[in-house]
Amino acid sequence: MNEPAFRGTDYYDIEELLSEEERLARDTARSFVDGEYLPVVTEHFRRGTFPVELAKTIGELGFFGSNLPTEYGCAGLNNVAYGLINQELERGDSGLRSFVSVQSGLVMYPIYTYGSEEQKRRWLPAMARGEALGCFGLTEPDFGSNPAGMLTRAEPVSGGWVLNGTKRWITNGDVADVALVWAKVADGSGAVRGFLVERGAAGFSSREMEGKFSLRASITSELFLEDCFVPENAVLPKVSSMRGPLSCLTQARYGISWGALGAAEACYECARDYARERIMFSRPIAGYQLVQAKLVRMITEITKGRLLCLRLGRLKDAGRMRSEQVSMAKMNNVSNALEIARMARDILGANGIIDEYPIIRHMLNLETVNTYEGTEDVHRLIIGKDITGWDAFGQ
Numbered sequence: 422m423n424e425p426a427f428r429g430t431d432y433y434d435i436e437e438l439l440s441e442e443e444r445l446a447r448d449t450a451r452s453f454v455d456g457e458y459l460p461v462v463t464e465h466f467r468r469g470t471f472p473v474e475l476a477k478t479i480g481e482l483g484f485f486g487s488n489l490p491t492e493y494g495c496a497g498l499n500n501v502a503y504g505l506i507n508q509e510l511e512r513g514d515s516g517l518r519s520f521v522s523v524q525s526g527l528v529m530y531p532i533y534t535y536g537s538e539e540q541k542r543r544w545l546p547a548m549a550r551g552e553a554l555g556c557f558g559l560t561e562p563d564f565g566s567n568p569a570g571m572l573t574r575a576e577p578v579s580g581g582w583v584l585n586g587t588k589r590w591i592t593n594g595d596v597a598d599v600a601l602v603w604a605k606v607a608d609g610s611g612a613v614r615g616f617l618v619e620r621g622a623a624g625f626s627s628r629e630m631e632g633k634f635s636l637r638a639s640i641t642s643e644l645f646l647e648d649c650f651v652p653e654n655a656v657l658p659k660v661s662s663m664r665g666p667l668s669c670l671t672q673a674r675y676g677i678s679w680g681a682l683g684a685a686e687a688c689y690e691c692a693r694d695y696a697r698e699r700i701m702f703s704r705p706i707a708g709y710q711l712v713q714a715k716l717v718r719m720i721t722e723i724t725k726g727r728l729l730c731l732r733l734g735r736l737k738d739a740g741r742m743r744s745e746q747v748s749m750a751k752m753n754n755v756s757n758a759l760e761i762a763r764m765a766r767d768i769l770g771a772n773g774i775i776d777e778y779p780i781i782r783h784m785l786n787l788e789t790v791n792t793y794e795g796t797e798d799v800h801r802l803i804i805g806k807d808i809t810g811w812d813a814f815g816q
């Protein structure tokens with residue numbers, strides 16, 4: 422067997438650019454995934470379930486809202502460490518990273534940023550420990566890429582609000598203790614408010630969606646609000662426009678940019694190892710130029726994606742990150758991860774479609790990751806507008 426000079430996935434020694442704390446966060450997530458998640462993921466993917474019981478362990482490890490302050494029971498890590506945690510979780514499965522990112526970026530972040538002190542004290546420490554779970558209800562059956570068109574309405578009544586509407590494709594919907602539901606105020610003003618709707622509230626129900634072939638190890642639900650009363654103290658007081666949900670999406674997209682690299686890395690490592698062992702026409706397939714071209718493309722895109730993320734994280738920590746820059750990283754990294762997964766699947770031949778190997782699971786998952794939190798083309802339009810000044814969304 423010919424021995425390679427380079428064995429890992431860190432082709433540019435990006436490790437050197439990380440602090441001790443960042444490495445520790447990454448390694449902690451990696452050993453959790455290796456020890457507790459990978460042994461069970463295949464079975465969950467087959468059954469279409471998520472191991473919700475891991476929430477407490479994830480909480481103990483400090484992964485929920487890990488970039489939020491310690492004052493509210495969170496780990497207070499920087500954004501590079503937060504990104505690296507996402508990378509490792511998604512090396513396990515996009516469903517695991519989604520579980521943690523929804524809780525962190527789409528529920529804890531808005532409560533921290535737009536919530537009252539009472540809401541922060543009530544929810545953040547419990548969510549950080551994994552004792553309370555949240556979901557984020559923005560998408561509706563008829564409004565996905567254009568959430569501003571939402572039909573869910575909030576009518577002011579004495580002591581609070583009454584919500585009516587339907588949300589679809591909501592991750593963690595059936596297991597959440599609290600749903601952050603975005604609704605338009607029914608006064609014609611166009612204001613959009615965030616409502617913390619608790620499980621058990623009269624007029625609120627959820628139903629798990631079935632039939633997914635992607636992100637199977639993740640719970641996805643519909644939320645129904647039928648004359649659902651929400652008290653005034655459960656409305657996020659500090660935001661009343663689409664800026665609220667869109668700023669949450671920026672947080673989650675940032676985590677996805679890192680996460681996609683984890684899935685890509687898992688596919689690359691599996692394909693590389695397989696290619697070095699699989700003998701066809703008298704030599705390992707790794708010795709054929711066409712196979713090498715695929716492996717080279719994979720490691721090159723992983724390396725470029727990592728540099729993009731690291732720079733983005735440093736900008737975020739310096740308070741200089743723009744949402745359009747996040748769009749570029751999300752678009753680029755997920756699109757490349759999907760292509761890497763497809764190439765890896767090809768290298769494994771028939772073995773590429775069986776769940777004995779992680780590739781087909783990642784490949785199917787990445788179809789969702791390329792669509793949610795802004796489709797690949799929606800991010801293209803966001804960047805297109807940023808660099809030309811022309812809004813090509815079609816309004």
Ligand SMILES: Cc1cc2nc3c(=O)[nH]c(=O)nc-3n(C[C@H](O)[C@H](O)[C@H](O)COP(=O)(O)OP(=O)(O)OC[C@H]3O[C@@H](n4cnc5c(N)ncnc54)[C@H](O)[C@@H]3O)c2cc1C
Binds near residue numbers: 559567789798
């Ligand atoms: C498994 C899963 C989990 C999810 N979890 C959540 C969640 O927790 N919370 C939540 O709120 N949502 C969630 N979503 C919803 C997700 O964010 C939406 O699916 C996504 O925003 C795309 O919306 P859509 O599916 O309605 O597609 P559409 O908006 O109908 O888009 C369909 C196609 O049209 C293209 N398109 C749309 N507009 C334009 C345009 N102006 N120009 C060119 N092309 C365009 C798109 O790029 C896409 O190719 C989840 C989705 C999935 C699949």
